[in-house]
Amino acid sequence: MKKNILIVEDENELCMTLGDRLMSEGYNVVFANDGDSGLEKATQLPLDLVVLDIMLPHRSGLDVCTEIRRAGFTYPILLLTARGQTIDKVVGLKLGADDYVTKPFDTFELMARIEALLRRTSLQSRIKNESLQDNLQSGPLFLDIRRFKVTHHGRSINLTSREFNLLRYLMEHQGVPVSRDELLQEVWGHHSPMLTRTVDVHVASLRQKLEASPKNPQIIVTIPGVGYRFQI
Numbered sequence: 001m002k003k004n005i006l007i008v009e010d011e012n013e014l015c016m017t018l019g020d021r022l023m024s025e026g027y028n029v030v031f032a033n034d035g036d037s038g039l040e041k042a043t044q045l046p047l048d049l050v051v052l053d054i055m056l057p058h059r060s061g062l063d064v065c066t067e068i069r070r071a072g073f074t075y076p077i078l079l080l081t082a083r084g085q086t087i088d089k090v091v092g093l094k095l096g097a098d099d100y101v102t103k104p105f106d107t108f109e110l111m112a113r114i115e116a117l118l119r120r121t122s123l124q125s126r127i128k129n130e131s132l133q134d135n136l137q138s139g140p141l142f143l144d145i146r147r148f149k150v151t152h153h154g155r156s157i158n159l160t161s162r163e164f165n166l167l168r169y170l171m172e173h174q175g176v177p178v179s180r181d182e183l184l185q186e187v188w189g190h191h192s193p194m195l196t197r198t199v200d201v202h203v204a205s206l207r208q209k210l211e212a213s214p215k216n217p218q219i220i221v222t223i224p225g226v227g228y229r230f231q232i
Contacts (some may be wrong), residue, residue, distance in 0.1 A: 002028045004046055004049075005022055005027050005029050005051065006031075006042055007022075008038030008041075008051065008053060008061065009033065009053045012033070018107070021107055022114075034057040035057065036058045036059050038064050039067050042073065043067070043071050047073075048075055048076075049075055052064060052078065053079075053080040055082060062092055065092060065095045068096070069096035076117035076120075077097045078097070079097045079101070081101070081102050081103065098117055134146045136168065138171055157209050157210065159209065162188075162202060163206055163209075166183065167206055167210075169187050170230035174232075175230070176229065178227050178229065179226055179227040183228075
């Protein structure tokens with residue numbers, strides 16, 4: 001089934017360029033050239049992703065992003081920002097955007113980011129459906145999701161809510177390297193490189209509670225230059 005993408009952009013030439021490229025790749029594309037019409041279409045049409053310019057007539061892209069999330073829509077939002085708008089990028093990500101591209105940009109890069117967001121959304125949906133189970137188990141480590149309990153070798157482990165969700169995400173991706181950025185996005189709901197140290201702190205805390213030798217971890221291992229991998 002073709003994916004539906006909304007482009008909210010007031011530069012007609014850019015709209016046509018992006019639209020032609022996306023349609024040539026098999027996507028259905030809808031356009032809006034101002035914030036008001038963009039928000040209307042974003043909340044009324046069946047969409048899989050929105051490409052949203054920050055600088056728009058009538059209503060800014062940041063306002064549109066806020067209202068989309070406030071209305072409960074969870075599809076990915078990719079922001080288009082002007083060079084040097086660092087604050088807007090950070091604000092946009094905090095408001096619920098999933099990624100951004102700075103103008104002028106390479107079309108290949110934009111397509112790669114769109115495809116990555118759609119893949120991630122598809123994977124998250126599949127994992128969510130598969131993880132509706134009540135329990136997760138890997139070797140001697142057991143998570144009772146409904147009761148929010150963890151046991152390791154039959155011993156009860158006390159975890160904070162964030163530690164539990166972090167461990168659950170790692171277990172759901174067992175054997176797969178997971179980046180710090182992905183963990184920030186999926187467990188914390190943030191997407192800022194400035195916060196990656198937060199992930200390291202929580203992983204260190206999990207290791208203290210789970211590993212026989214936290215300084216030589218065997219369950220949550222570090223993948224240099226990438227992030228972490230859960231393995232038992």
